[in-house]
Amino acid sequence: MFPDTDNEALTAENARVASDFRDTSLSPEERAELLLKELTLPEKISLMMDVSKPVERLGIKPYNWWNEALHGVARAGLATVFPQPIGMAASFDDSLVYQVFTAVSDEARAKNTHYVSMGSRERYQGLTMWTPTVNIYRDPRWGRGIETYGEDPYLTSRMGVQVVKGLQGTNDGKYDKLYACAKHFAVHSGPEWNRHSFDVENLTPRELYETYLPAFKSLVQEADVKEVMCAYNRFEGEPCCGNKRLLTQILREEWGFDGIVLSDCWAINDFFSENGHKTHKDSASAASAAVLSGTDLECGATFESLTEAARKNLIDEEAVDRSLKRLLKARFALGEMDDPGEVSWTKIPYSVVASPAHDSLALKMARESMTLLLNKDGILPLKRGGLQVAVMGPNAKDSVMMWGNYNGMPARTVTILEGIQSALGKGDRLIYEQGCPWVGETLLESVFSKCRSEKGPGFTAQYWNNVNHEGVADVENQVLTPFNFCTSGATVFAPGVNLTDFSATYRSSYIPEVSGEIVFDLYSFGKGRLTVNGKELLAFHNHHGGNRQSCSMQVVAGKKYDITLDFEYLQSDAQLNFDMGFKRKVDIARSVDAVKEADVVIFVGGISPSLEGEEMGVDLPGFRKGDRLSIELPDVQRKLLAALHDAGKKVILVNCSGSPIGLVPETVTCDAILQAWYPGQQGGTAVADVLFGDYNPAGRLPVTFYRDVNQLPDFEDYSMAGRTYRFMTDKPLFPFGYGLSYTTFRYGTVRLDKTTVADGEKLQVTVPVSNVGNRDGEEVVQLYLHKQNDEQGPVKTLRSFKRVSIPQGQTVDVQFELSGKELEWWDDRSNTVKLSPGTYKLGVGGSSEVEMYSSFTVLE
Incomplete structure (x- = not known):
């Protein structure tokens, strides 16, 4: 079919052509096309995984696609830590979100420049940031809801668009600043315990297009997000990372997305693993199905089986090239392949980091x-x-x-x-x-903060990228807070440390101020031992998931206790939680x-x-x-x-x-x-x-x-009936959009500039808001719509908002302009979201409990 071994040495002509992809005067697409012609199949496949290997004969350096910036550059040491996204969503201030992520992108670029200058291209050091999470927070029991911008499609869209615009920045005329990634596409919001085998089924087209897809569509079509990550679970029987309806029909064909689709980490393994979906018989069929459905980049290593898939005629070179071209184009567009001195973004000084x-x-x-x-x-x-x-x-x-x-x-x-x-x-x-x-x-009254190693406060940590503590430590740092390490969600113990096959030693000393019984608390999945003054106090060797263990010893005030904790990775997700102190009921x-x-x-x-x-x-x-x-x-x-x-x-x-x-x-x-x-x-x-x-x-x-x-439906039910303020008929404790101030705001009469709206027209809405309290304040003015005679539709749904500052005793006319997406509604006749004829009620106020009183009509 096509060769699966490296080509023989390049001819002089090939060498001349190969040099062309280095020509920075060409477009990223042209350079990607040229480079594709020079790569063998094994080389191509090696570039389609998050740990992209070097192609030394062509001078292509390794690149790690995996980086994180959920609310600041993550997992790479020093960085500014902003509030968790769910907290940023509570600001209802999308312009401030843009400022935050512009700062984040500056820090990310500066950190990348710093790492590259040291010859380091490891995980969490690259230019492709796997954020934002724009899944709808449909159920408050979902643990990952903290990463989202809430339960409302419109709010999530507005916040997500500004995240992407802030992260990706502008093109400097030649190079892109960063790439953002919309995740997890598309119908994904728990539960966590069965996400590798769970199937979302029996969802109506309306629920899909009206609730679960709008934020992703906005990021693709408004913010030009460069990457989309597909989810772990299945949707209508097919794993999301091999789902033709999601990745081919909707994302590529309906929305025109031509960027990179990447898998969530090891999601392709779930296609065939015993504890996964079991929709495919082996890794070769899984890898080929993912690529043919539209997944270009794998976080994981199942794509190594694409070579076998090619031998079995499960995939051809054209499909591989189609995906790889997107990846190569991205690397050229980011300047990652070129001399850093030619890329303006590398001039951002490291001093911006945590500034x-x-x-x-x-x-x-x-x-x-x-x-x-x-x-x-x-x-x-x-x-x-x-x-x-x-x-x-x-x-x-x-x-x-x-x-x-x-x-x-x-x-x-x-x-x-x-x-x-x-x-x-x-x-x-x-x-x-x-x-x-x-x-x-x-x-536990922790005394961790009172421990001090030879290198300073806390514990000195040494890490080896082998399981036997062999050789010189690969990474050393100080741990200043009680340990809470876990590789679940593919989080390394420290930057530069393997996700698997690693070992660690932590050392410190403690001099108690009082005598008594001190307790050492451990929760671990791995192997190790705790030693105090050279005597082993506790050994652990957990093969079947995490296990909590503790031990105690008598300590004497003023005596020095040297503490050593050794840890070795065994399998699956490593975990090590550790604290020490005096326990009491x-x-x-x-x-x-x-x-x-x-x-x-x-x-x-x-x-x-x-x-x-x-x-x-x-x-x-x-x-x-x-x-x-x-x-x-x-x-x-x-x-x-x-x-x-x-x-x-x-x-x-x-x-x-x-x-x-x-x-x-x-x-x-x-x-x-x-x-x-x-x-x-x-x-x-x-x-x-x-x-x-x-x-x-x-x-x-x-x-x-x-x-x-x-007040909640079953956690595993993805139907929106009874969920969120949009479909809830019961009275909640505190409604969506609610929050108090130290001053009082009074709303005047809403004014519409017209009562009928035709396709292509805009509706102007004005409402006077007065601060009648005794101090200056800000009000989040929210606009909601409801379509009359739409029994299956939302009770009301947010369609615009503004956070405005109003001085004490003053009135501000708050203006909204509704057009396009703000006026779209589910249309039963066409089975699409579009400008849908009918009569709509409109309400403006300080929460979702606003009265819906004004009305207007959308014409045929």
Whole structure:
């Protein structure tokens, strides 16, 4: 069919032609065409996986396609950490999202230039960023909902478009800045525990096109996103990464996408694996089916079987070339193949990384994400001066929680405890009492922060890219916080460390201040041992998933204890969680007594990215593989809040989560509730600014806060009936778009410039909004539509929004222009989303509970 071995040495003529692809005066497409002609089949296939191998005879260097930038450059050391995307969505400020991701792209380019200058081209160092996640957050139990921009197709589209535009930037006249990636295409939102075998079926065309596809379409057609990642699950019987309807018919043919389609990591393996879809008999048939359906790049190594597939006539060279050409074109367009000195983007200085300007931007975004849900009798903002404040809860001084997931490492994190401490005025006093953990009845008073190695605070970590600690360590760094390492979701333990087949040694020393029994807590999937002063204290060897183990020993105050923890990878997803400290049972009465002198208790609770996230290894009560089985606040926190209330304390709940929490009892036991999300490196400052009135909150919920799971359909049901504010008929705890301010806004009469709209026309909507309160503030003005006599359609759906600043006592005319996508609706006659004739109701207000009163007609 065609050769599967390297060509013999190039002739002089071939050498001349081969040099042409290096001609930078040619277009990326022309250069890709020329290079294709010079590659053998094995070379072509080697360039179609995330770890693209070098072709040394042609001077092509290796390239790793995998990089992450969910809310800052991730998993590559130092970077600015912005709020988690669900928190950014709460800002309802797409222009600020654009600024954030412009900063992220500057940092990504600067970091890439730095790595390349050192001859390094590893994972998390490239120019192709696998973000944003624009799946619809259809169910609050989904762990990965924290990576999304909420439950609404329009809000997700607007935010996602600005992410892509900020990341990809502009073309400098010759080279692209970065590539963004829309993921996970297309009908994908949990559960995590069965995503490798789950089939989404019985979805109506309307639900597909009206709910699950709009954000992806907007990113493709408005933002010109360069990459699309297909999902793990099946859709209508076919794995998404081999799904002709999704990848060929919709993405390529209907939308005209000619960019790169890449697989989620090892998703092609699921085609044939015993625990996967089992839709294909072997790797060769799976790899060929993926490419023929439109997947160009694999995260994984199943594409190595394309050679075998070619021998079996399952695929031909033309199909391989079609996919590879897109990949080569991208590498040329990014300047990755060329001299860095010729690429203007390499002039971005490394000093932008974690810069003061980006820190300020992280603070601005954190402030705008703060969402005030409850404020009884105006208890907030707090008044300084002789105030005794107690700070409690498991998230008060947890910096790791604030980073979310898919994160980088900030130069500094302001915890919520630190933010409150800094915000206190003259004569104010702070009491800190953690009180309880996230879940369970046992509290570990960690002493990790008091450990110090020869290299500095924390533990010195050494990593080898082999399983036997052989040779000189490949990577060395300092670990400053309790370990929370896991390769689930393809996250390496540290930049430069293998995902599999690696080993590690962690060393530090601890000198206790008091004598007693110290506890070492481990949760591991792998092999290793814990040694203290040369004596093995604990050995672990877990073949069948993660296992929690602990051990204890008596320590003497003032004595030095040298601690060594060795770890070796075994198989599957490696995991190593480690902390040490003195354990005690939660004593609610003692904790309440400890804060008895406080005028107000700020309880910083909720959950953590350690509990909710992507296919996680930790299964605790109420959680499964990162998903939640219940949406309630964990019981131990609920009990402590109730006890504080019963003791007569004024309680402010700062809830940190990436998902809606059922807070029905807390609306009784708490006097105020501030939803802080996972707010990034400046989250502590932002929270304190709101609590003490230095910033007037204006965040709005991008997801419905349900009362409890009884308001939810079955988790595995992808139908939209009863889901989200768009199709929910029951009353939620807090509705989509909801959030309070320290001032009051009053809406005037909505004015439409016309009552009929024809194809190609625009509808102008104006509403006067007055700030009638006693301070300046921002209002998120939201516009919703509903089509009359559309029984299967949404109750209402967001079609525009503006975050506007309105000074005290002033009125602003807020104007909206509806056209194109804003006016499109499902059309039963054509089975498409288009300008659909009929009568529509329109409502403008401060949440999705707005009254729908104005009306207009779309003409035939």
